[in-house]
Amino acid sequence: MATHDELKARKLARITEVHRLDPQRTALLVIDMQRGFMDPDASMLVPEAWDVVPAIKKMVDVCRGVKIPVIFTEFVAAPEVPSLREDPFGPEHMVPVPGGPTGWGLRSGNCIMGTHGPESPDTIDELKPLPGELVVEGFSVDKFYGTNLDLALRGQDIRYLIMTGIMADICVNATLLSATIREYRVTALTDCITTIWPNILEAVFDIWGRKFARLMTSDQCLAELEEQRHTLRSEPDRPVSMAPAPYASAPAPAPHR
Numbered sequence: 001m002a003t004h005d006e007l008k009a010r011k012l013a014r015i016t017e018v019h020r021l022d023p024q025r026t027a028l029l030v031i032d033m034q035r036g037f038m039d040p041d042a043s044m045l046v047p048e049a050w051d052v053v054p055a056i057k058k059m060v061d062v063c064r065g066v067k068i069p070v071i072f073t074e075f076v077a078a079p080e081v082p083s084l085r086e087d088p089f090g091p092e093h094m095v096p097v098p099g100g101p102t103g104w105g106l107r108s109g110n111c112i113m114g115t116h117g118p119e120s121p122d123t124i125d126e127l128k129p130l131p132g133e134l135v136v137e138g139f140s141v142d143k144f145y146g147t148n149l150d151l152a153l154r155g156q157d158i159r160y161l162i163m164t165g166i167m168a169d170i171c172v173n174a175t176l177l178s179a180t181i182r183e184y185r186v187t188a189l190t191d192c193i194t195t196i197w198p199n200i201l202e203a204v205f206d207i208w209g210r211k212f213a214r215l216m217t218s219d220q221c222l223a224e225l226e227e228q229r230h231t232l233r234s235e236p237d238r239p240v241s242m243a244p245a246p247y248a249s250a251p252a253p254a255p256h257r
Contacts, residue, residue: 026161071136
């Protein structure tokens with residue numbers, strides 16, 4: 001009988017096999033890398049977000065170069081669309097009181113649609129979407145909920161998602177879980193995702209790796225994409241099958257009687 005370590009290694013190998021990227025059916029998601037969360041004067045500043053910008057920028061540039069769709073998401077708020085994300089959990093997203101103070105824990109107009117300046121919902125200039133690239137505006141932490149994201153992906157026959165962005169425990173987590181529930185094969189790049197608290201980031205990665213996604217670095221991902229693109233070039237007529245292979249060789253269970 002296989003040992004625990006052997007079973008774990010077999011599982012990880014199977015996760016890698018199922019999630020191996022097909023460049024023709026892959027998209028890169030850049031989640032909520034917005035001025036409202038990254039401007040030094042924003043009420044909801046996540047300073048750690050700047051640490052992952054270089055790796056995300058490299059992924060964006062490479063994916064653009066090989067025609068892999070790059071999709072951006074932006075959390076947005078509006079007084080006409082009230083939700084628990086604003087009251088009580090995010091008062092910063094509510095319209096500020098005229099003449100009143102703003103900042104963390106206060107009404108600040110953060111990411112309200114049409115807002116300019118430090119609280120803007122726009123993606124930062126360093127990762128600015130190009131004309132024609134999809135920008136998904138979502139009123140929820142789950143960027144599939146109430147948006148055109150799923151339709152846009154299925155319309156392009158996308159089955160593999162590379163996930164990057166902030167915050168690992170909130171919008172990235174909700175979107176990742178929503179994606180895998182929809183049977184997308186998700187690869188989460190550990191050097192392209194972050195949050196404010198290191199211990200929570202570690203816990204989120206542990207949870208994802210156990211049940212929901214494959215974890216790898218951006219360099220590992222780029223190496224795999226190049227390898228897969230080379231395979232496709234050398235085997236242009238190779239059929240692509242999405243049917244899952246058996247997890248392991250085992251006799252079929254006896255029917256219940």
